[in-house]
Amino acid sequence: MIKDYFLNEIETAIKKAIKDNKLGEMKEYTRGSLSTERPKNADFGDFAINVSSLARFARIAPPLIAKNILEYVEKDNNEYSVVAGFINFKAGKTLLSNAIEEIFKKDTNYGKPENVKTEKILLEYISANPTGPFHIGHGRWAAMGSVLANLLKFYGHEVYQEFYINDAGSQIQKLGRSLAIRVRQELGEDIDFPTDEIERKNFYPGDYLIPVAKEFIKKYPNEKTFEPLSDTTLKLLCDFAKDYEEKVQRDLLDNFRVHFDNFYSELSLHKSGKVEECVQKLRDSGKIYEKEGAEWFKSSEYGDDQDRVIKKADGSNTYLTADIAYHIDKLERGFDRLINIWGADHHGYVARVKASIEALGYDPNKLEVLLGQLVNLVINGNEVRMGKRKNMVTLEDLIDEVGVDATRFWMSMRNIDTTLDFDIELAKTNSDENPVFYVQYAHARACSILRNAVEEKLNTETGEKTPAPMTKAELDELINNYKAETILPTLDTAKKLILKLEEYKSMIKTSAETRQVYTICRYVQELASEFHSFYNSNRVISDDKEMMRARLALVIGVKKVLRNALNILAVNAPEKM
RNA sequence: GCGUUUGUAGCUCAGUAGAAUAGAGCGUCGCCCUCCGAAGGCGAAGGUCGCGGGUUUGACUCCCGCCAAACGCACCA
CATH class of the missing domain: 1.10.730.10 (Isoleucyl-tRNA Synthetase; Domain 1)
Structure with missing residues (x-):
């Protein structure tokens, strides 16, 4: 890189100048103490190095330091100049023409860094419940995650992309019961979701289950025992709906150019006994205590602001319990680094998951959580809040509207720390505004x-x-x-x-x-x-x-x-x- | 109340590791096609970098306090 070339020339010159006692009282220089910058004003040069910081060692004025250093630089056909404490640099024809030659020589590998430390990375992102279509927020993680995977691979890392399916919790029960209502409607019953807001939270009242209900009836024409709902029927409904929604999600990801290496089922984590294993290990190491009938993990000993329930009073696990086991499983699979993309609404989880990793004897610094702010939709200049129920625009709707290219670009174009305003009208225009x-x-x-x-x-x-x-x-x-x-x-x-x-x-x-x-x-x-x-x-x-x-x-x-x-x-x- | 993130031009955002006149795009105004794609380019106007302190030779950048916004603060996922 040209800026590295420049820095190297200057650092080499500094060493020579010190040897000849041309830098006052300065006796040694460690490489990396200086850095290049882009001059605000292009007239100064292509790059610049400010040597003022050496003044306190050399005990001579910055302009003189710069001037003395410059005497030891091999200039070739590049241009150097000194203004105050800055050494300015203009790249000459050799560097510039070589830069273009490199593009031709390396072609698709142009820009791949050399001599960098590479790692085996597990990148987890989206990880949505299989209980319905993706919303716009998922689209941001999908786009950013897949771009990051492509980027890290290009950099030289070994990247494994994983989607964690939350298929074990009560959400699936909710999904099954919601499908039951849609099926009964399809069978001609006059029934609807509860109107009471609190009761309604136990269901997914979205229209998207209507086609699922139709498919269910086709597959199970003799299934009629919905009232009362038997356990076997509920399981049938849950599994059917879950499989259906998973397929919908995966098809959309495919279309959106997001390709996972693995879909990791939370359910399989429970079935394999890995969750219990982790809990037991924590108990054995004395990191768990009982309070009010539940078992608590002493996460506060590892930087969390409070302890967390890991076994509820009814004996069931919390979401965290499975997540601990999942992260331990990732580490046991031998990854050097775990990168998670999580929505900012999950930031409270970072400390407790890191705490569990440390408590179980692994290095919590291997886990890197990228917290992403949410997405606002802008339609005709007005912000549309992505409420959980109202105005829910699915990712599929958005892609249909503006296309895969524009959606991917817009979802990736902002710093992950800032909320993203997705302007639908702008993303659709065919002009320089877009x-x-x-x-x-x-x-x-x-x-x-x-x-x-x-x-x-x-x-x-x-x-x-x-x-x-x-x-x-x-x-x-x-x-x-x-x-x-x-x-x-x-x-x-x-x-x-x-x-x-x-x-x-x-x-x-x-x-x-x-x-x-x-x-x-x-x-x-x-x-x-x-x-x-x-x-x-x-x-x-x-x-x-x-x-x-x-x-x-x-x-x-x-x-x-x-x-x-x-x-x-x-x-x-x-x-x- | 506590925590995380954000506050820079009318709007949407950059600003690497503290340094030379604060940067883009859009929008506004003006200009540029007998010629490779004008779906483009050139130029102008527009800023107390949320506010107040501090550290430093030097602060949009680091530290403290305040104000505002978003998101968290479950034996939900």
Whole structure:
């Protein structure tokens, strides 16, 4: 990376300067103490290093420090300058042309970091109840989770994506009883869900169970014992509804380009005895006590703000109990790191799950929980609160409305810490107001230029054909045997674009290391913007063959980098729009 | 009351690790197609970085207090 090259040159020069006693009282320098930054004003340079922080060791003024360091720098064809305590740097033709060459050489692997520590990661996200369709909030975790998985894999990690199915709790009972009512309605009974608000909470009154009821009747035409509801019938209803909803969820995920390696059933965790095993281990190690008929886990000994019930007075488990077992199971499967994406409404759970991991002898730092703020829908400029019952817009509705590409992009484009305003109208527009189209348009435009480069042109008035600016073979030669010096003719007018293409590498690295996928969305918009700007001020196809080849190389570079980035986002990079 | 997160231009958001004039997009206003996709570009206006202290040579950034918003604070999942 250019900024690392620059930093390395300066650090090497500092060591040499110290040896010659040119940095006052400074006797040693440890690498990494300084860092590069982007000058606010581009006139200063492409990158800058502020050496003021060395002043207290050297005991001489920052400008003099900078000046003295500069005397030891191998400048090659790069430009260095000193302003106050800053050493400014402008990349020369070698670095810039090599940067473009690297895109051609590495192609789909361009930007993959080298010499980084990689891990075996289990990434858990969405993990919804199989009790109904996904809502918009799930869409954010789905998009961000799958993008993060793609990103971490590209970085070099081994990533295993898992969806935890909450198929064991009372929610499933609620689902089964709700289906019973829908079935009875379908069979002609005059019956409805309770109108009393509190009683109604024991049901899922949404319309989505109506088609499920119809299917149920087809499969079990002789099933009539709904009143009173027998245990066997209830189980039949529960299983049927659960399987049905799971299938609906999985089909939608598939369509949304979200692909899990495993769906982990909470029920299987209970059946395997792993839940009881964990509870017993906690009892054995004295981390459990009885109070008011329930068993409590001393999570407060491990940083939680209070102890938590792990066995209810009626002997059943809490949700936490299973979750503890689940996380222990993940660790026992040998993962170096567990990353969970949870809604911010679950933040209270982080401390207790970490506490349980520690109490059971594992390293709680292996668990990294990314808490995501929720999603607001904006329709015609008005915020629509995602209430649990009213105004419930499903993820499927949203995708039908705005498309997979726009939904994925919008759901990924904001910092996970901020609530996301999803503007449906904006996500649908085909103009620069919509960042997805803006970026896709840049890609399509690049493709279009490449098509024009090898196509003969027909003059509609005269009917004459002008030969293609270059042959297909010449274009292939340009791509397959790319030479670094190809772009030199356009270096001056395209520097910003080249630097932006080069920045892809550091963007990917920090994005993966900070788990912030929105930076990819931002980057892709910035690159598109630089490209549009370049396009407007530089004619690509022209009679000047060398200039044309230079600019075509950049167009190809932009196309490759945009495609790589969009691949990580799993958003289409269209050839035409 | 306690905890987590957020407060930056009219709107939606960036701002890496504390530094040189606070950055984008949208919106508003003005300009640019006989020429590769104008679904684009160029420019202008627009800011007491929620408020008040503190640390520092230097704070949007770190610390403390306050104000506002969202979400939690179950023997629910």
